[in-house]
Amino acid sequence: MPRDTLTRDQIVRAAIEVLDAEGVNGLNMRRLGIQLGSAATAMYHHVKGKDSLVVLAADHVFAEIELPDLDALGWREAAAALARGAHAMIIRHFWLIPAMTTHLIYGPNKARYDEHCLAVYESAGFCGGDADQAAAAVLMFAIGAAQGQAAESGWRARLRRTGVDEEQQVRDTMAQITEIAQQFPRLRARTGDIGDDGQDPFEFGLRTILDGLDSALKGKAGVSL
Template identity: 55%
Template sequence: MPRETLTRGQIVRAAVELLDSDGIEGLSMRQLGGRLGSAATSVYWHVQSKENLVVLACDAVWEEIDLPDLDGTDWRGAATTMAKGMYAMILGHPWLVPAMSTHLVYGPGKARHDDHLLGVFETAGFTARDADQATKVVFTFVLGTAVGAASEAAWKARLSRGGGDEAERLQETITRMTEVAMRFPRLRAQSEGWSADDQGVTAEHDLDFGLQTILDGLQVQLDARSGVGCTEPCSGPG
């Protein structure tokens, strides 16, 4: 594709697809150019560097998160929708977390998300300062919860790209992890107490439980600020 007809948007979309399939280590300007039918030099002309391309790709995937209507949804429902959207987005792009650990990511995609999440809490009645703190708590929790699942997805993808029997290598790793856990009493008791059903819902349960706990705590602060449930004057948070 000639330089004149190639656009930055096309390059970023192709980069996201390549990152999804091959991970950070598989991203190269030459391979990306091949996907686009263009020379690597044309790709560089539009995005300057591979490092800048990674930042652009990271920011682009934040556009995938749906933003709930602030007027038509209660604040807890809106915060939950955005948190689950972020979680699903990260799992859909397992390369994002390692990329964000080495690149400063901030652009219109992430800014759009951050601004709307602030709006969720400000609409609920939180002050600007408390809304900022609330967004950080939710963001950090969702990111932390998604790291494990995203890392597992990225690891499995590397196994499949590496050839060999993926299922066998996965089972070998699980066996080694179990052997280590069995050396510690609480981990052993926890592992022995799990049922097949428990292991099938762990990730979703962790996300739902954590979100409810966080939002319950924020609700207490919000009620204290508005005086709901107080028999004596409430000082409120902050």
């Protein structure tokens, strides 16, 4: 694809496809050029380099999070919807977590999400820095809760890049994890039963955090009385 027919949006979307398949370590301008059928040098007419592209891609995927209607929902439902949207988005794009450890993620889509989060917590009654802290706590939980699935996706992407038998490696690793767990009574008792109680750990944690924020609001109201 000639460079004058490329757009930055095309490049960012192609980068996300590569990142979703191969992770941050699998993205480079040569690989992206192959994805787009263009010379690697053509990319530099639209983006500064890989680091800039990772930031652009990260901001782009934040646009996937649907913003709840504050007029139709209470603050708790709206906060939960934003957290679920962030959690699901990060699981879809596992590379976002390692990208966050090496890049400052910013842009209009991330700002749009942050702005709406602040509006939710301000509508609940949090003021100033308290609204910032509430929004940050819930987003950090959503990111942390996605860590396990994101790590597995990243690990699988690395296995694919190295060319090993992915499924055999997964079976061997799970067997090793099970063998280690057998040495510890509480882990041994739970082997094979994790998740069988029907309780979603993410929903449990989200509910607990929102309960805590709700309690903090009621405590402030009590003090003001």
